[in-house]
Amino acid sequence: MTETYRSSTLQAPLALDGGGVLTDVTVAYETYGALAPDRSNAILLCHALTGDQFVASAHPVTGKPGWWERMVGPGRPIDTDRYRVVCANVIGSxxxxxxxxxLAPDGEPYAMRFPVITIRDMVRGLVGLLDELGIERLHAVVGGSMGGMQALSLAANWPERAGRVLAIATTARHSAQNIAFHEVGRQAIMADPYWCKGDYYAHEERPGAGLAVARMAAHITYLSEDGLTEKFGRRLQDRTEKTFGFDADFQVESYLRYQGSGFTKRFDANSYLYITRAMDYFDLAEEHGGKLAEAFAGSQARFCLVSFDSDWLYPTAESRHVVHALNAAGAPVSFVELSAPFGHDSFLLDVPALDRVVKGFLE
Amino acid sequence: MTETYRSSTLQAPLALDGGGVLTDVTVAYETYGALAPDRSNAILLCHALTGDQFVASAHPVTGKPGWWERMVGPGRPIDTDRYRVVCANVIGSxxxxxxxxxLAPDGEPYAMRFPVITIRDMVRGLVGLLDELGIERLHAVVGGSMGGMQALSLAANWPERAGRVLAIATTARHSAQNIAFHEVGRQAIMADPYWCKGDYYAHEERPGAGLAVARMAAHITYLSEDGLTEKFGRRLQDRTEKTFGFDADFQVESYLRYQGSGFTKRFDANSYLYITRAMDYFDLAEEHGGKLAEAFAGSQARFCLVSFDSDWLYPTAESRHVVHALNAAGAPVSFVELSAPFGHDSFLLDVPALDRVVKGFLE
Incomplete structure (x- = not known):
């Protein structure tokens, strides 16, 4: 697929946390807005688990609008009339x-021979891209969910590369419950007989059923219970009576099935395995001697953390934990818990208060 | 399997909510303690989704102790020196x-020809058993989770049959989130190629992988996030370093896989489909003109509702909703939210305060 998308091949090999080295790494990316002559106005946007570089332009597979068009564009909170926005597809995706x-050097797909990567490895790829693009120092790095993990990882490991760090609806480490939900998804994929231990790329059939189940389970964690109740409740789908069968009688069932099957058209099952693994391995404190404050000891950046009161995937306590560490490290940080009904997905949805926080913090 | 277990074949056919009729219904059950000469000391215990009649005796398949031995037995809160405890496997299980x-009347397994049943249909089977056993009126009906749904359904539809109703960690209707989690499990089973549209009974291979994924997803909902963190956190399983692979590095992964695979040894995938469907259909108010208070209008029983503060599957608000309806119906009801760290599973675990509530309410 690589040739279809705008991309850069990194000159430097990537030395990975797991011990391996990836050479000739391709990083696909999109940019929005012009780079200032002094190169000071670049913002790196980091995407979430199933996101990609098409943050403010149509997705080439689905044709849907960019995943954060409401936030990124001319006159938007992340104003492409002022900033050069760079968004890259993470390695592993x-x-x-x-x-x-x-394709691995032997000409065959890596499949499960691809090395297990970490969030820091993803950021290594992003920093490599910034080097290729000649962007020494970012005005800001911004991300939600897994994108927020990348923003925090960049701040901790490349503290000179970003002046501002905006981490939304995220965490500095995956909890046991987070890991558990991801493990269910991985097991669903691996239980699909079309997964074939990952060697399905030459096959006509892909492990779509397993991937759909993984997506469905994860999707529930992105929404709040109240949000689900308000959106669907116990309403029936295109019928007035229960059918006493196993069709999708309830709207919420129909919605979940749609989410699951739609996802399989645009996402690779093995990528889902690798990226969820990277998130599960994420523990920013562990990388820095077990003390999260140490991760930010050398930082000169300004930080902003945002959480949502209905997010039970990465609840406010996780953001507060990061804020306390930043306080201990003496870093300037603002923190706000926003009220929004959409659960974890609030960062992607219509929350005007978030727009104001983002716009204000970047100025 | 029917012949292995103690059971009764109901004389009367069961007319089901879905319109069908089941004839020659077998209800397998266990009893503990002696029936008083005046037959006034019987307690019907209703089991949860994956439970069974072996409440206080070893499970014949796994050899494990009964699922509520801490609560049921001589001198226990449900004291078999005083009460005759009856616990039956629900139909559909x-x-x-x-x-x-x-086997259906044609001599082949029902498989997906089995009618979709409801919680009320399950209770029809239980009431049929009570008729067979000559138990006109129960001292109490007791159940947790899906067992609590049955207890409430019995109180609403057979109000003369029980003097006390104890419903623990339950709800009067399945929420959109509850339905969503069950739908993930059903899709996981149906995606398993060994499921074969339910016709796998003559096959060597069963849809165990799909059933295990279903169980894993459900199991997460039975535990609290804090409980998972305390029990497992991010601790590694039998290793000191991450392996950078897809083995169960984390204890929580290993635990979930164990839960999933152990479950497949004792449970039938089609039963999982039917019972989760019954739970999703459960809406006690809907059965009674949309007003929950109407469900209890004719009740002469005393009620006790118990919830747990860490239960996010059927949170306290769901019990409170039932209590309000009972208040509106003028029924005597006590209600307590207990503090326990184990999430929904608290009703099965070591919560001494629950023991006291159960013992006190039955006296």
């Missing part, structure tokens, strides 16, 4: 950056 | 009562 579907 | 694995 499947929208043009090197991942398990890419 | 797979421990001896008529379900999808049972």
């Amino acid at each position: 499947c929208m043009g950056s090197t991942g398990p579907a890419s | 797979c421990m001896g009562s008529t379900g999808p694995a049972s």
Whole structure:
């Protein structure tokens, strides 16, 4: 797929946390807005688990609008009339950056021979791209969910590269419950007979059923219970009576099935395995001697953390934990818990208060 | 499997909510303690989704102790020196009562020809058993989780049959989130190629992988996030370093896999489909003109509702909703939210305060 998308091949090999080295790494990316002559106005946007570089332009597979068009564009909170926005597909993913579907040096897809990567490895790829693009120092790094993990990882490991760090609806480490939900998804994929231990790229059939189940389970964690109740409740789907069968009688069932099957059209099952693994391994304190404050000891950046009161995937306590560490490290940080009904997905949805926080913090 | 377990074949056919009729229904059951000469000391215990009649005696398949031995036995809160405890496998299940694995009149397993049943249909089977056993009026009906739904359904539809109703960690209707989690489990089973549209009983291979994924997803909902963190946190399983692979590095992964695979040894995948469907259909108010208070209008029983503060599957608000309806119906009801760290599973675990509530309410 690599040739379809705008991308850069990194000159430097990537030395990975797991001990391996990836060479000839491709990082696919999109940019929005012009780079200032002094190169001071670049913002790196980091995407979430199933996101990609198409933050403010149509997705080439689904044709849907960019995933954060409401936030990014001319006159938007992340104003592309003022900032040069760079958004890259993380390594391990499947929208043009090197991942398990890419060809290994032997000419065959990596599949499960792809090395297990970490969030820091993803950021290594992003920093490599910034080097290629000649962007020495970012005005800001911004991300929600897994994108927020990348923003925090960049701040901790490349503290000179970003002046501002905006981490939304995220955490500095995956909890046991977070890991548990991801493990269910991985087991669903691996239980699919079309997964074939990951070697399905030459096959006509893909492990779509397993991937759909993984997506469905994860999707529930992105929404709040109240949000689900308000959106669907116990309403029936295109019928007035229960059918006493196993069709999708309830709207919420129909919605989940749609989410699951739609996802399989644009995402690679092996990428789902690798990226969820990277998130589960994420523990920023562990990388820095077990003390999260140490992770930010050398930081000169300004930080902003945002959480949502209905987010039970990465609840406010996780953001507060990061804020306390930043306080201990003496870093300037603002922190706000926003009220929004959409659960974890609030960062992607219509929450005007978030727009104001983002716009204000970047100025 | 029917012949292995103690059971009764109901004389009367069961007319089901879905419109069908089941004849020659077998209900497998266990009893503990002696029936008083005046037959006034019987307690019906109703089991949860994956439970069975072996409440206080070893499970014949796994050899494990009964699922509520801490609560039921001589001198225990449900004291078998005083009460005759009856616990039956619900219809639709797979421990001896008529379900999808049972033979239909044509001599072949029902499989997906088994009618979709409701919680009320399950209770019809239980009431049929009570008739067979000559138990006109129960001292009490007691259940947790899906067992609590049955207790409430019995109180609403057979108000003369029980003097006390104890419903623990339950709800009067399944929420959108509850339905969503069950739908993930059903999709996982149906995605398993060994499921074969339910016709797997003559096959060597069963849809165990799909059933295990279903169980894993559900199991997360039975535990609290804090409980998971305390029990497992991010601790590694039998290793000191991450392996950078897809083995169960984390204890919580290993635990979930164990829960999933252990479950498949004792449970039938089609039963899982039917019982989760019954739970999703459960809406006690809907059965009674949309007003929950109407469900209890004719009740002469005393009620006790118990919830747990860490239960996010059926949170306290769901019990409170039932209590308000009982208040509106003028029924005597006590209600307590207990503090326990184990999430929904608290009703099965070591919560001494629950013991005291149960013992006190039954006296």
